[in-house]
Amino acid sequence: xxxxxxxxxxxxxxxxxxxxxxxxxxxxxxxxxxxxVVFHFALPARADDAAxxxxxxxxxxxxxxxxxxxxxxxxxxxxxxxxxxxxxxxRSAIWLGKTLATLAFLLAAQAVALPVFxxxxxxxxxxxxxxxxLADLGLCAVGSLLAAMAAAGRARELLLPLLLLPLAIPLVxxxxxxxxxxxxxxxLLFLVLYDGVFAVLSWASFEYVVTE
Amino acid sequence: xxxxxGLEKRYGQKRVLHGLDVELPRAGFLLVTGPNxxxxxxxxxxxxxxAAPTRGALxxxxxxxxxxxxxxxxxxxxxxxxxxxxxxxxxxxxxxxRRERIGRLLERFGLxxxxxxxxxxxxxxxxxxxGLCRALLHEPELLLLDEPYAALDxxxxxxxxxxxxxxxxxxTLVVATHEPRRLExxxxxxxxxx
Numbered sequence: 001x002x003x004x005x006x007x008x009x010x011x012x013x014x015x016x017x018x019x020x021x022x023x024x025x026x027x028x029x030x031x032x033x034x035x036x037v038v039f040h041f042a043l044p045a046r047a048d049d050a051a052x053x054x055x056x057x058x059x060x061x062x063x064x065x066x067x068x069x070x071x072x073x074x075x076x077x078x079x080x081x082x083x084x085x086x087x088x089x090x091r092s093a094i095w096l097g098k099t100l101a102t103l104a105f106l107l108a109a110q111a112v113a114l115p116v117f118x119x120x121x122x123x124x125x126x127x128x129x130x131x132x133x134l135a136d137l138g139l140c141a142v143g144s145l146l147a148a149m150a151a152a153g154r155a156r157e158l159l160l161p162l163l164l165l166p167l168a169i170p171l172v173x174x175x176x177x178x179x180x181x182x183x184x185x186x187x188l189l190f191l192v193l194y195d196g197v198f199a200v201l202s203w204a205s206f207e208y209v210v211t212e
Numbered sequence: 213x214x215x216x217x218g219l220e221k222r223y224g225q226k227r228v229l230h231g232l233d234v235e236l237p238r239a240g241f242l243l244v245t246g247p248n249x250x251x252x253x254x255x256x257x258x259x260x261x262x263a264a265p266t267r268g269a270l271x272x273x274x275x276x277x278x279x280x281x282x283x284x285x286x287x288x289x290x291x292x293x294x295x296x297x298x299x300x301x302x303x304x305x306x307x308x309x310r311r312e313r314i315g316r317l318l319e320r321f322g323l324x325x326x327x328x329x330x331x332x333x334x335x336x337x338x339x340x341x342x343g344l345c346r347a348l349l350h351e352p353e354l355l356l357l358d359e360p361y362a363a364l365d366x367x368x369x370x371x372x373x374x375x376x377x378x379x380x381x382x383x384t385l386v387v388a389t390h391e392p393r394r395l396e397x398x399x400x401x402x403x404x405x406x
Contacts, residue, residue: 002306009303013289013296020291020330074289082262083287083346087304088277212263 006089010097015104017074024070025105028063032113035059040120052121053128053179057172059113060106060132061139061165067105068143069160071098072151085210095144095206103140110136124179127188131178134191135171138198142167145202148209170194213238213354213384214259219268221254228254231268236401238273241380243399244388250406252388253284256356259386272354274384277305280352284359286343290332294323294342297331298349305350317345321371336363344372354384361391369394 018024039055075081084094110132118124124132143164150159171194177187214236221229228251236242244252257263259272260281272279281287288297295314302310318324321341331339340363347355361369373394379385380398387395392402 006304009300013292013300016296017289017291074291078287078290079283079285080287080289082260082281082283083301084304085262086260086276086279086281087301088275088306089304 003090003093006093007096007100010084010093011100011104014071014098014101018070018101018105021070021074024067025108027070028067028105028109029112031066032059032063032109033116035062036113036116036120043121049122050176050180052117053176056117056121056179057135057175060110060135060175061168061172063109063113064102064106064136064139064143065161065164067102067109068147068164069157071102071144071147076151081210091207091210092203094210095148095202098148099140099144099202102144103136106136106140107133127184128179130188131175131184131191134178134188134195135175138171138191138195139164139168141195141199141202145206145209148206152209167198213240213273214242214386215269215271216259217269219255219258219270220266221251221258221263222266229258229265232403232405234403236384236386238384239381240384240400241395241398242386242401242403243392243395244386244403244405245390245392246388246405252405253358255403255405256281256283256358256386256388260356274354277350278353280347280350280355282343282347282355282357282360284362286331286339286346288331288339288342288346290339291330293328293330294318294334294345295327297342298345301346301349307350313349314345317348320375321345322367337365337368340364341368341371344375348375352383355379355386357385357387357389359389360387361389361394 036059043051043055075084085091114124146163147160150156150163153159174187174191174194178184181187214234216232216234219229219232220227244255246252254263258265260279298314302314307313318327321344323338323341326338331342344360360372364372376395376398389395
């Protein structure tokens with residue numbers, strides 16, 4: 001229970017810091033909406049729905065990248081990560097708190113972006129929405145770990161996409177597959193497995209990322 | 213409490229700590245002095261467990277939960293208020309009677325009136341006082357302070373003097389400072405680097 005209380009306190013802090021800084025959520029919202037609108041005009045009129053779902057995932061992946069790039073800045077700019085690392089809580093709670101806060105921002109951005117997608121492109125059924133949420137989980141779990149690694153260096157804006165994009169490809173395949181394939185349950189199961197494996201790996205390895 | 217033999221720390225080719233020997237008993241007060249770049253900060257980070265020594269043996273007989281650390285920066289969130297910062301760390305350190313203790317610390321360090329303002333609106337001295345509150349919040353057994361007088365005005369420095377006087381002899385203290393004269397009478401051991 002204390003572990004969950006620590007995670008809740010850290011996630012609440014992350015949400016509060018990011019909302020007050022007013023840079024993460026507005027940037028994510030603006031980016032995902034702008035991307036969907038630009039793609040609407042760029043996509044040929046005769047393009048089918050499958051292309052639209054692919055474009056949706058391009059927008060989602062780059063939106064989460066935008067959020068993750070800023071995610072660890074408060075901890076690194078003023079050395080606050082040291083005081084968190086010294087606290088007697090399990091260090092993985094820091095990662096989990098950050099993952100939940102990033103997920104909350106991504107879901108908030110999607111709460112606006114997905115209705116716009118339906119309006120401009122194609123419908124989203126239950127499987128497509130489930131695939132989106134599952135892929136979001138994987139993106140935020142792996143992304144929070146990689147963002148912590150990238151934030152320690154000087155070229156975090158360059159390093160994070162290089163680290164995250166190869167690992168995001170299976171999630172994009174799963175997310176698009178859940179939306180367009182008749183065998184959507186196979187893609188959903190794949191996403192569940194990916195989330196499980198990578199969440200455990202990230203949870204277990206975070207300590208080594210933040211300690212020298 | 214602290215025992216180090218041949219402590220060495222390298223960053224790449226650069227050797228920052230050169231085979232240090234340190235011995236500090238429980239309730240001792242170690243004053244670390246030296247010019248900029250002599251390794252004071254690195255030594256404190258190694259003692260805190262934030263950096264691993266490259267070579268040598270180090271024993272620090274204190275649990276992470278009973279260690280207090282103040283760096284050049286106050287190590288608090290600038291977008292949060294003083295109360296929110298201390299409440300977060302109070303929760304993580306499982307401080308009993310958290311609110312009462314936070315209130316007492318903020319009053320002692322002259323921050324009670326500014327408790328609900330964001331740290332980003334604080335002067336450097338106020339932020340440093342808040343950093344001290346954070347480091348003292350869980351009543352640490354071992355307190356590591358890196359240049360604690362930096363950014364403090366005369367009133368803040370006097371507050372810190374009083375605090376250290378009260379802690380000396382009861383807690384183990386390691387203080388790295390450019391102003392050793394303020395603490396000469398309290399120190400039980402000295403280490404000059406560089």
